[in-house]
Each structure stands twice: as C-alpha cells, then as structure tokens.
Amino acid sequence: MEGKPKKILIADDEPDILEIVSYNLGKEGYEIYTAKDGNEAIERAKQLHPDLIILDIMMPKKTGVEVCQILRSQPAFQDTLIIFLTALSDEASQIKGLETGADDYVSKPISPKVLVSRVNAIFRRINNKETGKSIQVGNINIDPVKFLVTINDLEVILAKKEFELLYLLASRPGRVFLRNEILSQVWGNDVIVGDRTIDVHIRKVRQKLGVDCITTVKGVGYKFEA
Amino acid sequence: MEGKPKKILIADDEPDILEIVSYNLGKEGYEIYTAKDGNEAIERAKQLHPDLIILDIMMPKKTGVEVCQILRSQPAFQDTLIIFLTALSDEASQIKGLETGADDYVSKPISPKVLVSRVNAIFRRINNKETGKSIQVGNINIDPVKFLVTINDLEVILAKKEFELLYLLASRPGRVFLRNEILSQVWGNDVIVGDRTIDVHIRKVRQKLGVDCITTVKGVGYKFEA
DNA sequence: CTTCCATGTTAACGTAATGTTTACACAAAA
DNA sequence: TTTTGTGTAAACATTACGTTAACATGGAAG
Numbered sequence: 001m002e003g004k005p006k007k008i009l010i011a012d013d014e015p016d017i018l019e020i021v022s023y024n025l026g027k028e029g030y031e032i033y034t035a036k037d038g039n040e041a042i043e044r045a046k047q048l049h050p051d052l053i054i055l056d057i058m059m060p061k062k063t064g065v066e067v068c069q070i071l072r073s074q075p076a077f078q079d080t081l082i083i084f085l086t087a088l089s090d091e092a093s094q095i096k097g098l099e100t101g102a103d104d105y106v107s108k109p110i111s112p113k114v115l116v117s118r119v120n121a122i123f124r125r126i127n128n129k130e131t132g133k134s135i136q137v138g139n140i141n142i143d144p145v146k147f148l149v150t151i152n153d154l155e156v157i158l159a160k161k162e163f164e165l166l167y168l169l170a171s172r173p174g175r176v177f178l179r180n181e182i183l184s185q186v187w188g189n190d191v192i193v194g195d196r197t198i199d200v201h202i203r204k205v206r207q208k209l210g211v212d213c214i215t216t217v218k219g220v221g222y223k224f225e226a
Numbered sequence: 227m228e229g230k231p232k233k234i235l236i237a238d239d240e241p242d243i244l245e246i247v248s249y250n251l252g253k254e255g256y257e258i259y260t261a262k263d264g265n266e267a268i269e270r271a272k273q274l275h276p277d278l279i280i281l282d283i284m285m286p287k288k289t290g291v292e293v294c295q296i297l298r299s300q301p302a303f304q305d306t307l308i309i310f311l312t313a314l315s316d317e318a319s320q321i322k323g324l325e326t327g328a329d330d331y332v333s334k335p336i337s338p339k340v341l342v343s344r345v346n347a348i349f350r351r352i353n354n355k356e357t358g359k360s361i362q363v364g365n366i367n368i369d370p371v372k373f374l375v376t377i378n379d380l381e382v383i384l385a386k387k388e389f390e391l392l393y394l395l396a397s398r399p400g401r402v403f404l405r406n407e408i409l410s411q412v413w414g415n416d417v418i419v420g421d422r423t424i425d426v427h428i429r430k431v432r433q434k435l436g437v438d439c440i441t442t443v444k445g446v447g448y449k450f451e452a
Numbered sequence: 453c454t455t456c457c458a459t460g461t462t463a464a465c466g467t468a469a470t471g472t473t474t475a476c477a478c479a480a481a482a
Numbered sequence: 483t484t485t486t487g488t489g490t491a492a493a494c495a496t497t498a499c500g501t502t503a504a505c506a507t508g509g510a511a512g
C-alpha cells in the first residue's frame with residue numbers, strides 16, 4: 001500500500017464478526033478501529049475521521065442507516081467512504097442503504113476474502129488519482145520527485161515534514177484537511193505528537209513560502225489556496 | 227442526472243438480461259449500448275469509450291474476466307468503471323473479478339432495482355471526487371469539502387457552527403427542522419445550551435449571507451429556501 | 453388594547469483553538 | 483568531535499468562536 005495506512009472503522013454488535021473482519025483487514029495493512037453500537041460508531045467516527053466506515057445495519061442504540069444519515073448530514077463526513085454490512089439481503093434494504101449515501105453494500109454471511117477484495121477495490125478506485133506528480137497551483141510549483149518547491153521560479157528549501165505537509169495540502173487545493181487527517185497522512189496513525197506540532201510546521205511553511213496560501217479554518221483544519 | 231448522460235455498455239449473451247438491464251438503466255437517463263459476446267464487448271468499448279461497462283462473466287468468445295483484463299491493460303481504460311454481472315456467486319469468482327480491476331460485482335439472479343442503485347452509487351462516488359459534493363440551491367453554493375459558501379460566486383466565510391447549521395438546513399431545502407433536531411445534529415445529544423443559542427447562530431448566518439433564505443416557522447423550527 | 457410567548461438583536465465575556473517564540477533532543481554531516 | 487539542521491515540546495500570546503444574558507420586537511390570544 002502506498003502512502004500512510006488507511007483508517008477503517010468497523011461497527012457491529014457481534015464480537016465474532018468484529019474480530020474476523022478486523023483480523024482480515026488488519027492483515028492487509030489497514031488500521032482497524034471498532035465500535036459495538038450505533039452511538040459508539042458516531043462517537044469514534046468523530047474522533048478518528050476514518051477513511052472508510054463499515055456499518056452493520058442491525059445494531060443496538062442506532063442502526064447503521066441512521067448512523068450513515070447522521071454522519072452524512074455533517075460537512076466533515078462527505079468524503080468518508082461507507083460500506084453497509086448486514087444480514088438483510090432483501091432488496092429494499094440494499095436500495096435504501098445505497099440511496100442513503102453508502103458506497104457499497106455487502107450481505108451476510110460474508111466471506112472475509114470477498115469483503116477484503118471489495119475494500120481494496122473501493123480504495124483503488126479512489127487512490128489511483130493520487131500519483132507522485134508535481135503540483136502546480138498559481139505560481140507555486142511542488143515537485144515531489146526532486147523534493148523541490150519553486151515559487152515564481154525561485155527555489156524554496158523545505159524540510160521533510162514541511163514538504164510533506166505542503167504537498168498534502170496542495171494535492172487538493174481548496175479542500176480543507178482536518179487536523180486528524182493531517183496527522184495520519186503526514187505523521188502516521190501510531191505516532192503521538194503534541195497539539196502545537198502541526199501549527200509550528202504550518203508556520204514554518206508559511207514563513208518560508210512568504211506568500212499567504214495556507215488558510216486556517218478554525219475548529220476544522222487547514223486548506224491551501226492560491 | 228446532472229451534466230451529460232453517462233454511457234453504459236452492457237455485455238451479456240442472454241437477450242433477456244440485456245433487455246431488462248437496458249430498460250431499467252435507460253429509464254434512469256443513461257445511454258445504453260449492448261454487446262452479446264466478449265469480442266463484441268471489446269470492439270464496442272473501443273468505439274464508444276463508455277463510462278461504465280457491465281460484463282457478464284460467462285460469455286462466448288471471451289469471458290468477462292478476460293475482457294476486463296484486456297481493457298485494463300490499456301491506458302485508455304484505466305479509469306473506466308467495470309461491474310461484473312454473473313451467475314457465479316461463489317467466492318473465488320468474486321475475488322478474482324475484483325482483483326482483476328473491477329469496481330463492483332453483482333450476482334445473478336439480480337434485481338433490476340438493486341443493479342440500478344449500485345450503478346447510481348458508483349457514479350455518485352466518482353462524481354463526488356471530481357466535482358465535490360456541494361449543495362447548490364438557487365445562487366447559493368455550499369461546499370462541505372472546501373468548507374466554503376459562495377453566493378453568486380462571492381465567497382462567504384462562516385465559522386464552524388454556522389457552517390454546520392447552514393449545511394444541515396440546506397441539505398434538505400424546504401424541509402422544516404425542529405429545534406431539537408438542529409440541536410442534536412449540530413451540537414450533539416449530550417450538549418446542553420441555552421434557548422437563544424440557535425437564534426444567535428441563525429442570525430449570524432442570515433447576516434453573513436445577506437440574502438434571506440432561512441425562514442422561521444414559529445413554534446416549530448427553521449427551514450432553508452431559495 | 454393589553455398580555456404573553458416565541459423569536460430577534462446586540463454586546464460582552466470566558467475560553468477553546470491557534471499563533472508565536474524559545475529551547476532542547478537527536479540525527480546527519482563535516 | 484563539532485556543527486548544522488530538523489522535529490517536537492513547552493510556555494506563553496493572541497484571536498475569534500460560541501455562549502449567555504439582557505433587552506427588543508412582533509404577532510396571536512384574550
């Protein structure tokens with residue numbers, strides 16, 4: 001897998017399923033987190049901001065469909081992939097699930113291998129856009145191969161972390177990156193760093209670039225603009 | 227459906243299936259083309275460059291998997307969506323299909339409605355990546371990915387709570403949201419805030435937007451309209 | 453007309469979130 | 483070894499967000 005490992009949150013009330021799915025996806029290199037009911041799923045989703053959420057439909061507290069609707073009604077979860085996982089193999093449930101805003105639907109009894117394949121497929125489709133090409137935004141050019149940033153043909157020397165941070169933000173100009181996302185993409189999920197660390201790096205990048213192209217969205221994150 | 231209609235190529239050797247699938251997807255506004263074996267599928271794919279190809283696996287001349295492999299090996303078909311449609315519901319086939327580069331897999335006997343939902347879901351997923359899932363109501367555009375509101379192409383800066391509030395209301399224009407609903411969606415269930423808090427935020431949004439698009443429904447709640 | 457209730461309006465305040473600077477551990481280069 | 487630069491933490495400064503409280507308004511009921 002290229003880049004940092006993707007975060008997957010799995011919500012199911014059956015411990016067996018949690019364990020099997022966790023094990024098999026974990027083996028593939030994904031970072032797995034679990035929840036055992038609807039409320040916990042929402043709570044953990046807000047903490048972690050996973051890349052993918054796998055939701056059982058029949059869960060205590062809140063059903064998977066309800067969880068999906070609640071998350072989808074919030075701006076921060078528009079990009080999050082959602083797969084429903086359920087014993088209800090009937091038509092109506094599937095359609096309802098997909099129209100609620102889910103990206104896929106897998107019926108129980110599921111084979112772990114099939115689920116893994118589907119998860120891989122869904123990430124492959126999303127990922128293949130993000131190649132290691134140079135980014136040109138406005139008069140700023142970012143070349144990940146040469147590890148070089150030029151602004152108006154003037155070279156700017158950035159440290160590794162600074163560069164990775166800038167590259168991430170600039171890879172999708174205008175898009176807001178949550179602090180969680182930045183942490184997991186640039187630093188990795190297992191690393192624990194203080195709250196101010198991101199700010200300090202943001203500041204260094206801002207300083208070195210000289211141009212104000214990184215905008216703070218308070219309470220949310222940062223975004224890059226020309 | 228927004229924008230140009232999507233082209234879908236369906237390849238299956240059973241005329242009944244071709245007809246049913248064509249009819250149901252055609253009703254959704256897609257442009258449908260058909261092929262009755264593997265070779266014809268490849269040929270037509272090269273002519274048409276469809277956005278999505280639905281491939282039966284058991285076909286004369288070439289199987290769906292072979293067709294998929296051949297097309298995927300060409301740069302021009304890297305981005306083309308592929309769904310397998312087959313009677314083989316066994317695990318091995320599904321995995322093989324997905325790992326060949328398919329984006330989804332639907333087992334026969336299929337329900338037309340389920341297939342339509344899956345097709346819609348897969349296009350939604352791709353569309354959102356390109357265009358962003360912004361809400362457009364009248365001349366107001368709300369982009370949750372960029373955390374940005376534009377009204378007549380003029381940017382409006384909203385704070386987090388203000389944005390979340392507006393996003394919720396605008397996600398269903400015309401629908402009235404009860405104060406309780408707003409509280410639980412935007413603030414969360416456990417948070418307790420005073421009565422006037424919602425009003426103040428509503429006011430700030432109204433003020434910043436400049437246009438009167440949030441209507442008070444006295445004794446009930448608020449709704450968003452153009 | 454008055455009363456009452458729901459909402460509108462405004463300003464002020466506490467604080468959470470971010471900005472800034474300095475210091476230091478650590479690794480790589482000299 | 484020293485030197486240099488990078489990444490992180492800690493300590494503080496600063497900003498503006500969210501909330502409240504106090505009061506205004508307006509419409510419906512009596």
